[in-house]
Amino acid sequence: MTWTGFAAVFVAFFLTHSIPVRPSVKSRLVGILGPRGFSLGYSVLSVGMLALLIWAAGQAPYVQLWPQMEWQRHVVHLGMFAVCLILALSIARPNPFSFGGAQNARFDPARPGIVRWVRHPILLSLALWAGLHLLPNGDLSHVILFGVLGGFAIVGRAILNRRKQREMGRAAWQTLWTRVSDAPLGHAPRSWTGLATRLGLGIGGFVLLLWAHPVVIGVTAL
Incomplete structure (x- = not known):
């Protein structure tokens, strides 16, 4: 993976983690998934993005x-x-x-x-x-x-x-x-x-x- 790819994963990580501080986006998702569904889905997404980011760091130039x-x-x-x-x-x-x-x-x-x-x-x-x-x-x-x-x-x-x-x-x-x-x-x-x-x-x-x-x-x- 290149440094550009690593940076792209980093940007995606922070974009997904900005969801809870964006009321319009969060309320729309809660309306679709329900409070529990949103909490579960966001937890899975957060863990998945963190795992992807750690993997990307391991693949970046040493x-x-x-x-x-x-x-x-x-x-x-x-x-x-x-x-x-x-x-x-x-x-x-x-x-x-x-x-x-x-x-x-x-x-x-x-x-x-x-x-x-x-x-x-x-x-x-x-x-x-x-x-x-x-x-x-x-x-x-x-x-x-x-x-x-x-x-x-x-x-x-x-x-x-x-x-x-x-x-x-x-x-x-x-x-x-x-x-x-x-x-x-x-x-x-x-x-x-x-x-x-x-x-x-x-x-x-x-x-x-x-x-x-x-x-x-x-x-x-x-």
């Missing part, structure tokens, strides 16, 4: 910037284990500050869970994933890939904060932010069983990633 070392893989393993736990504790849970939250009306600022530590856990996970994968992938195409995606996650935090302030009203957003900041750093979960289940899913997801990495990406993670 230009080494730094060599891969064994310790880099160990750092990635530890970091990705943390990423899996963060995702398990945050996906489909109330979070009025970020995207991906579920049943936000049930959000309790006195018991915010992981939101007390980080307002945008999914964006943090993306930034960590990208930054960690920069270590063992010191060739130009992968540096571009993970550098851009990591930067996108970092910039996305500010974009989401501004959008949520517009939706909620700046005063209401600031009040809620302050209440969450004043909550205890550690508090009892609503359900210990639910916490254990999510932690188990995080561990299982990490094991699944190790197994699926050579199948999906074509390179063993071990």
Whole structure:
């Protein structure tokens, strides 16, 4: 694949990921597919485009910037284990500050869970994933890939904060932010069983990633 082809895949990736921030396009698709159908279809599209982008980076001309070392893989393993736990504790849970939250009306600022530590856990996970994968992938195409995606996650935090302030009203957003900041750093979960289940899913997801990495990406993670 040429650099032009790699750039074209990158453009397609960002075009598809702009759908949720385009109200006219999103509302039209939701009207056709329904809310659940849109969520499922967009999730599949997102994963597929990410896999295509990673594949394209592997097919682009190889230009080494730094060599891969064994310790880099160990750092990635530890970091990705943390990423899996963060995702398990945050996906489909109330979070009025970020995207991906579920049943936000049930959000309790006195018991915010992981939101007390980080307002945008999914964006943090993306930034960590990208930054960690920069270590063992010191060739130009992968540096571009993970550098851009990591930067996108970092910039996305500010974009989401501004959008949520517009939706909620700046005063209401600031009040809620302050209440969450004043909550205890550690508090009892609503359900210990639910916490254990999510932690188990995080561990299982990490094991699944190790197994699926050579199948999906074509390179063993071990």
